Amino acid sequence: MQKTIRKYKRGNNAKSTNKVTGELTLFEMFDRFMAVKKTEALSSRTITDYYTNFEYFKKYLVEDLSADEIEIDTFRGFIGYMLHEMELSPVTANVRIRTMRAFIRFCFTEGYIKNPIHESFKPVKTPEDTLESLTPAEIKKLLNVIDDEMYTGFRDKIIILVLLDTLVRISELVAIKRANVDLKAGFITLEAGETKTRKTSSVPLSSKTIKLLAEYMKETEEFGDDHLFLTYDGHKINPSTIRIILRDYGKEAGISNKRVSPHTFRHTGALLYIMNGGDPFSLQKILGHSHMNMVRKYIQMTDTDVRRQHNAFSPLNAVFGKI
Incomplete structure (x- = not known):
């Protein structure tokens, strides 16, 4: 050329x-x-x-x-x-x-x-984004290859659960400090200096994540570091390290047709939130987006997803009852 x-x-x-x-x-x-x-x-x-x-x-x-x-x-x-x-x-x-x-x-x-x-001059047109997400079965396969008897494996399992549960970005995840985690109230506070919007926000935790986080925080207390997620020798973990770890787990679990990355978990968590009956407005707050059009990108459903949702929430269910 x-x-x-x-x-x-x-x-x-x-x-x-x-x-x-x-x-x-x-x-x-x-x-x-x-x-x-x-x-x-x-x-x-x-x-x-x-x-x-x-x-x-x-x-x-x-x-x-x-x-x-x-x-x-x-x-x-x-x-x-x-x-x-x-x-x-x-x-x-x-x-x-x-x-x-x-x-x-x-x-x-x-x-x-x-x-x-x-x-x-303006940004050029791009094809409509198709954001990848993992199925629940693929998430289970991924978790099953992790040896959580080892510290690093247990930490990695918690990281995956927190990514899915809170929908935080990888930069936000590694910046979380122990003091930001309120297990009693069930929230993690994201400091303004570490969020994309530059605003302090709180993300909720499920009871399962709270239970495992409590165990993890007790185990890592002796490291004496302020940050939540640490390397095996007690230092703040790097985002690139997490990306490599997740990629390798994906290969070990046989997930070859999708990218296993922190952002994939963000997409996956958002889609599953909606599929489980969550509303887009609370999802918008959890994701930390100021515009709903960004939220819409995260919840692209396949035809199978749409059919499953339709069966569960069809208007005819109100007329004839759910079959």
């Missing part, structure tokens, strides 16, 4: 125009943008993502741009480059596009550039 010529690539002798005109260059604008973002109480991960996504754009440009050189074709070319030369998925490309739109919107609002370029 013939590569697209990058319109804005300039020679090595090109110099920043701000020395002459007093205007900021694109890279200098980004520094200003990030200085503002760091005052917005964003998570360290979000700040890192901004820098990472902009680095991809810098590699595409090769050289800095003056304010006058920042045009819509710059960003359209970047989008085409990601999709057709790097062959990124639309979902991955959109992550970087959204960063650039937020940055350029800031530049326009601050008066660094004259035109609202961000209004002329």
Whole structure:
């Protein structure tokens, strides 16, 4: 495939125009943008993502741009480059596009550039998401391969149950401290600094999870660490470690057609919550989403799921009784 010529690539002798005109260059604008973002109480991960996504754009440009050189074709070319030369998925490309739109919107609002370029390039269309979930039978197969006589196996079993029961994100799970767990009230508090919404929230626990968590917390008390989930030598566990552990359990359980990951449990838990008669509004609160359209993505049902629900809740049941 013939590569697209990058319109804005300039020679090595090109110099920043701000020395002459007093205007900021694109890279200098980004520094200003990030200085503002760091005052917005964003998570360290979000700040890192901004820098990472902009680095991809810098590699595409090769050289800095003056304010006058920042045009819509710059960003359209970047989008085409990601999709057709790097062959990124639309979902991955959109992550970087959204960063650039937020940055350029800031530049326009601050008066660094004259035109609202961000209004002329938008995230690309993506296929409708099909989120994978595990069946109850697959969850049982997964739990059955875990040796919970060993500390790490018992911990891993608790992790799976907490992921399913509370629907927390993996970043939230590893940040849970022992003090955040109220076994008597049956809640785990998620601290504002660790949630995606930057708000403190509480997620409920089922009686089964409470019982096993009590046993686990008693067993790990001697480690003396504030965090709930720990490595075998008593240190805070890493999210990537959990991802690898779950993947390996999935392989051992023979679940080869689905990805066994923390996020898969979030999808699974949300779907099973609805299938068991839970309402979408309480699910929205547990998931920590501000918009119902995000909740809808988590509860995609198969035709079999829909038929089972229809049999249980058909309007005819109210007329003739449940058969």
